[in-house]
Amino acid sequence: MAKLVRTDEETMLADSARGFLDENAPVSHLRRMRDAGQIFDRTLWKQMAEMGWTGILVPEECGGSAMGHSAACxxxxEMGRTLVQSPFISTAVIGATVYASVMDTRSRDALAAIASGDMIVALAMDENAKFDPERIDTKAEKVGNGYRISGTKRLVLGGVSADRLMVLAQTENGPTLFEISPDSQGVARDGLQMIDSTDAADIRLDAVEVDGDAVLGALGGAMDVLEPALRAGQAALAAEMTGLAGGAMAMTVAYLKDRKQFGVPIGAFQALQHRAAHLWCECEVTASAVLNAGRLLDEDPDNAQMAVSLAKARATDTAQLAVREGVQMHGGIGMTDAFDMGFFMKRARVAAEWLGDYGYHANIVAQARGF
Known part of the structure; x- marks a missing residue:
């Protein structure tokens, strides 16, 4: 059984990341970006690359550190704690895992570009309001030595800034994953105005022509390369949401210590102490679930789905609890845009839906347990 405490190396990585993000990407940075209409800070992304973060899952021969999924989580x-706006999960986790599963010449070049911070990748998969990998209406028709792809992909996170799109389409051989340039003729990106200012777009593909080399993996074998990448992304997203919950809780506890009523801090009131203690317990249990998911992805990735789904379901529930309690215990100020708690609430809502909501992952856990 995996040991559910951080190793010394992971603790050092977390401390280093926290110091960097507190200085360079606090929540106030997100506010400035939102107010300026900015969805992506490329300078910050390059700084992350220089620190080796973008290559966390990239093999060493491609310029990465290959530290593993636990380190990625x-x-x-830490990024979740300060609501960092970046393509880390879509590119450094999902994209890197797909390319590492293929490992041909094109993939090695892509991995090197990810590690250096020169390539941003977005996964264009969903076609309706809910995460459903089995539903693929986008068609890839065989034309000569290539394919003609048509369809619409919804809520593609990172879709506006992406340099490469990984598009899931149905071919005569079955579901197939294609790498497409967003600048290709027939590709249209419709940027979405998200409540949390996340970079997201609907991608329209109108008879986009690609050659046979655009296939990632084997024809009809999309899930062979996608499933490991989705598990990695779900675990990292669970970790981000757990960090978000911790950030919201820290803000709330600080307020309980500072705000006074009847001449004493409101944190002295037993009812609020009980609620804060309950939230702390939920955050700790969820953090253990995330650690377990990361360990299993590193040690036994083929059998990690239940652990990953458990982590994502718990993280979704815990993040929602943290932001609800944060708003309520702050009182009226918690509902105002002038206070940062609203940013945590909005990010928690968007993250809850991406890569499978609570119901999707709870169902996987229930089925695995025989219910």
Whole structure:
């Protein structure tokens, strides 16, 4: 059984990441970006690359550190704590895992570009309001030595800034994953105005022509390369949401210590102490679930789905609890845009839906347990 405490190396990585993000990407940075209409800070992304974060899952021969999924979850958790707006999960986790599963010449070049911070990747998969990998209406028709792809992909996170799109389409051989340039003729990106200012777009593909080399993996074998990448992304997203919950809780506890009523801090009121203690317990249990998911992805990835789904379901529930309690215990100020708690609430809502909501992952856990 995996040991559910951080190793010394993971603790050092977390401390280093926290110091960097507190200085360079606090929540106030997100506010400035939102007010300026900015969805992506490329300078910050390059700084992350220089620190080795973008290559956390990239093999060493491609310029990465190959530190593993547990380390990726550590970084994602720290980013969640300050609501960092970046393509870390879509590119450094999902994209890197797909390319590492293929490992041909094109993939090696892509991995090197990810590690250096020169390539941003977005996964264009969903076609309706809910995460459903089995539903693929986008068609890839065989034309000569290539394919003609048509369809619409919804809520593609990172879709506006992406340099490469990984598009899931149905071919005569079955579901197939294609790498497409967003600048290709027939590709249209419709940027979405998200409540949390996340970079997201609907991608329209109108008879986009690609050659046979655009296939990632084997024809009809999309899930062979996608499933490991989705598990990695779900675990990292769970870690980010757990960090988000911790950030919201820290803000709330600080307010309980500072705000006074009847001449004493409101944190002295037993009812609020009980609620804060309950939230702390939920955050700790969820952090253990995330650690377990990261360990299993590193040690036994083929059998990690239940652990990953458990982590994502718990993280979704815990993040929602943290932001609800944060708003309520702050009182009226918690509902105002002038206070940062609203940013945590909005990010928690968007993250809850991406890569499978609570019901999707709870169902996987229930089925695995025989219910």
């Amino acid at each position: 550590v970084l994602a958790g």
